[in-house]
Amino acid sequence: MIDAQDLTRRYGEFTAVDGISFTVDEGEIVGMLGPNGAGKTTTLRMITGFLPPTDGHLTVGGRDLFSDPVAARREVGYLPENVALYPEMRVSEYLHYRAMLEGLGRGESKSRISEAVQSCFLEEVENQIIGTLSKGYRQRVGLAAAILHQPSVLVLDEPTVGLDPKQIIAIRELIRELGHKQTLLLSSHILPEVELLCDRVIIIDRGRIVAEGSPQDLQDSWVGNTILRVELKAGPEEALAILGRLPGVVDIEVLAGDASCYRLECTKGADPRQAVFEAAKERGWVLLELAREQASLEEIFVRLTTQEPVAGSVQVEVDDGARNQGQEEVPS
Amino acid sequence: MKGILSVMGRELRAFFFSPLAYIVAALLLVVNGLVFWLIVSYLNDPRAQFGAPLELFFGQTLYFWLVLLFVAPVLTMRLLSEERRSGTIEVLMTAPVTEGQVVTGKYLAALLFYCFLWLPTLAYPALLAYYSEVDWGPVLAGYLGVLGIGALFLSVGLLASSLTKSQLVAAILTFAMLIPLFTFGLLENLFSDAPIREALSYLNLWQHMAELGKGIVDTRHLVYYLSATVLFVFLSARALESRKWR
Numbered sequence: 001m002i003d004a005q006d007l008t009r010r011y012g013e014f015t016a017v018d019g020i021s022f023t024v025d026e027g028e029i030v031g032m033l034g035p036n037g038a039g040k041t042t043t044l045r046m047i048t049g050f051l052p053p054t055d056g057h058l059t060v061g062g063r064d065l066f067s068d069p070v071a072a073r074r075e076v077g078y079l080p081e082n083v084a085l086y087p088e089m090r091v092s093e094y095l096h097y098r099a100m101l102e103g104l105g106r107g108e109s110k111s112r113i114s115e116a117v118q119s120c121f122l123e124e125v126e127n128q129i130i131g132t133l134s135k136g137y138r139q140r141v142g143l144a145a146a147i148l149h150q151p152s153v154l155v156l157d158e159p160t161v162g163l164d165p166k167q168i169i170a171i172r173e174l175i176r177e178l179g180h181k182q183t184l185l186l187s188s189h190i191l192p193e194v195e196l197l198c199d200r201v202i203i204i205d206r207g208r209i210v211a212e213g214s215p216q217d218l219q220d221s222w223v224g225n226t227i228l229r230v231e232l233k234a235g236p237e238e239a240l241a242i243l244g245r246l247p248g249v250v251d252i253e254v255l256a257g258d259a260s261c262y263r264l265e266c267t268k269g270a271d272p273r274q275a276v277f278e279a280a281k282e283r284g285w286v287l288l289e290l291a292r293e294q295a296s297l298e299e300i301f302v303r304l305t306t307q308e309p310v311a312g313s314v315q316v317e318v319d320d321g322a323r324n325q326g327q328e329e330v331p332s
Numbered sequence: 333m334k335g336i337l338s339v340m341g342r343e344l345r346a347f348f349f350s351p352l353a354y355i356v357a358a359l360l361l362v363v364n365g366l367v368f369w370l371i372v373s374y375l376n377d378p379r380a381q382f383g384a385p386l387e388l389f390f391g392q393t394l395y396f397w398l399v400l401l402f403v404a405p406v407l408t409m410r411l412l413s414e415e416r417r418s419g420t421i422e423v424l425m426t427a428p429v430t431e432g433q434v435v436t437g438k439y440l441a442a443l444l445f446y447c448f449l450w451l452p453t454l455a456y457p458a459l460l461a462y463y464s465e466v467d468w469g470p471v472l473a474g475y476l477g478v479l480g481i482g483a484l485f486l487s488v489g490l491l492a493s494s495l496t497k498s499q500l501v502a503a504i505l506t507f508a509m510l511i512p513l514f515t516f517g518l519l520e521n522l523f524s525d526a527p528i529r530e531a532l533s534y535l536n537l538w539q540h541m542a543e544l545g546k547g548i549v550d551t552r553h554l555v556y557y558l559s560a561t562v563l564f565v566f567l568s569a570r571a572l573e574s575r576k577w578r
Contacts, residue, residue: 011578048426052576070428078426084419086342088349100338101427145423 001026001061001153001183002047008055009042016042018207019056024153029179031198032187035305039207040187041081044157047185048078061152074102077151077182081158083142087131091122091141094130095148102149109148116144120174136167143174147182154178156186160193172197191301205305218300228264229255230276231289236260242279248272260288335429339437340444343411347445356406360399360449367395368456384467386457390474391541397514400485405506407446408489409499411438412572417497425572435490435569442486450478470547477544480557481537485510487564494571513537 002024009017017039024030034040045051047060049069058065061075085094095116099109117126120140125133130141139159146154159175160168175197178184188194194201195215203211203218211218232239236254243262244252248270255261266272273290280287347353371385371393390396412435415421424434460466492505517536523529533539540553 045422050422050426050575070430073426074428076426078423080419080422082419084423086346086418086420088346089342093345097338097342098423098427100334100341101424101429103334103428 001028002185003059004043004047004056005058006056007043007046007053007058009039009046009051010054016207017046017053020204020207020209022202022209022212024183024185026152026183028200029184029186029198030200030202031194032185032202032204033189033191033194033301034187034204035189038204038305040189040204041157042207043204044078044155044185044187047153048076048155049073050078074149075152077146077149077154079139079142079146079154079156079159081161083138085130085138085141087129089130090127091130091133092117092126094141095145098145099148104149112148112150116148119147119177120144121170134167136163136170139163139167139171140174143171143178147178151182153183153185156184158187158189160188160190168193203301203304210304211300226266226268226270227293228266228273228276229289229291229293230262230264230287231260232262232280233260233286233288234280234283238283239285242283243276246272246275246279248275335427335433336437336440339424339429339434340441343438343441344444346410347407347441350410352406352410353445356403357449360403361452363395363399364389364453364456367393368453384470385460386466386471386474387545389456390477390545391538392545396541397538400481401507401510401514403446403449404482404485404489404510405492405503407442408486408493408506409503410493411442411490412493412568413496413499413502417499421572431569431572435494435565435572439487439490439565439568442490443483446482446486447479450475450482467547470545473544473547473549474541476549476554477541480554481541483561484513484557484564487561487568488513491564491568491571494568 002022004023005021007017007020008015020039020043032040032043042051046053046058046065049060049065049072052066060072063072063075065072089097092113095113096109099113104112117123120143122137122140122144125137125141130138133141143156143159146156156175160171163171172193175184175186179197186194186197198215200214201212201218202209230243239262240252240254243249243264246264248266249264249272250267251265253263255263264272264276271292273292276290277287279285368385368389371388374380375383375385375388412421415424425431457466457468457471488509489502489506492509493499493502495505496502513535514537517532517534518538520529520532520536520539523532534552534556540550543550543553
């Protein structure tokens with residue numbers, strides 16, 4: 001549905017997006033993740049046809065954004081960041097206006113509007129003036145307007161920013177619902193959101209893709225060694241010696257502040273939990289806790305996007321690794 | 333066409349919903365009413381020169397120009413700058429419409445609203461016709477001038493509005509561009525060289541209105557308004573497009 005090759009966008013001297021390539025397949029929900037200023041909005045603006053790329057190639061729904069911009073725009077529904085609406089219009093007036101802009105016929109627009117109003121739960125405020133609506137409702141009006149012309153791709157820029165928790169849940173629910181029907185590309189700097197909503201995540205930082213894959217894949221490939229947390233009642237020395245010798249365990253340490261808590265670092269993919277249990281059973285230890293710690297997407301994200309300028313050379317390595325990784329995971 | 337119409341429709345609606353438009357309408361009516369009354373009472377004086385009231389009404393008082401120089405910036409300052417400030421431009425320019433359609437739609441809305449503002453002044457010739465005889469030719473020509481010069485001024489305002497995110501800056505910029513546009517022609521009498529005089533006379537809006545008020549329709553002047561208007565509307569579309577290569 002979206003095919004971006006070497007997308008680059010420069011603002012004068014500043015390169016906001018630097019040679020990004022990715023694809024989004026039909027029916028996928030893809031999240032674009034990155035810290036503020038990473039180039040997410042610029043990338044989305046290129047996909048929606050608001051900004052042309054300085055360099056690169058981009059098709060949406062099979063239509064080239066250079067040679068056929070108006071047709072390509074028809075394929076896309078777009079909810080910009082901070083949903084801008086006309087405050088003096090009524091919700092229904094605004095939706096009519098947008099339907100007309102999209103070139104829908106009179107009868108068609110009527111049925112589409114009532115559909116959109118229904119699926120975005122706007123019935124109660126249909127005749128209200130937009131300026132008087134809460135942020136959550138405005139977001140929904142923006143969404144309703146974006147899906148009016150039944151675009152094949154829906155692009156949402158930070159759809160939950162500035163909402164209260166209740167509204168966030170409602171909007172996420174709505175996004176998930178829309179994701180069943182449409183290809184969806186959304187950007188966010190909130191991790192759990194992307195983890196929750198998306199089939200695939202593209203992490204970008206400083207205009208480059210640093211990692212790409214499903215939330216699970218990313219976790220697996222970036223976690224590194226598995227960490228086991230074990231709490232048991234036993235003689236500390238005996239426990240250290242026995243546990244340290246278990247297959248797969250590389251390192252063991254006593255957790256500070258609690259003498260009966262151990263942190264076992266195991267090789268990647270190893271799972272000595274059963275062995276720990278059996279060792280405890282054999283020796284009659286009382287096993288109080290046995291847990292595997294997983295690096296959350298949050299940690300991966302922080303690791304990928306926090307770069308000290310000094311560690312430049314190291315960064316290049318990580319970067320390349322991520323790229324190769326990303327390319328492997330691009331579904332063909 | 334549909335793109336132009338939808339943009340124009342929304343813009344017209346915005347005009348009629350904004351209090352500013354009514355303030356402008358009220359001001360225009362008060363000033364025009366006052367001027368009309370002054371002219372009529374002046375001409376009623378037996379010692380006054382002979383003249384047709386509407387000939388004086390169209391462009392032969394400073395009020396006419398002051399109001400026009402005020403109305404054009406106020407009507408146009410919002411057109412594009414507000415879209416850019418609020419971010420609605422992003423929605424507009426990702427819809428399947430071109431920059432040209434957006435700019436044209438907005439311009440036509442401003443022009444229509446401007447015509448609407450002048451509509452009540454039709455009462456003046458009607459009043460005159462009730463009490464005496466009116467030569468309708470010059471009246472029609474006068475309104476043609478009001479339309480032509482208004483169209484030109486509004487297109488300047490549109491261009492200013494496309495250049496900035498601030499309505500205030502847009503209004504000031506419009507005013508700054510309109511002042512030379514209006515006054516250059518007035519310098520005509522300062523020069524004795526024929527070519528310069530000729531050129532300045534071509535730009536002398538006051539003189540144009542005087543002729544139109546007498547019923548003399550010089551198509552060169554109309555061509556001037558029309559071509560300048562088209563140029564400014566075109567430049568506005570380019571300015572709106574400029575986001576792409578910045």
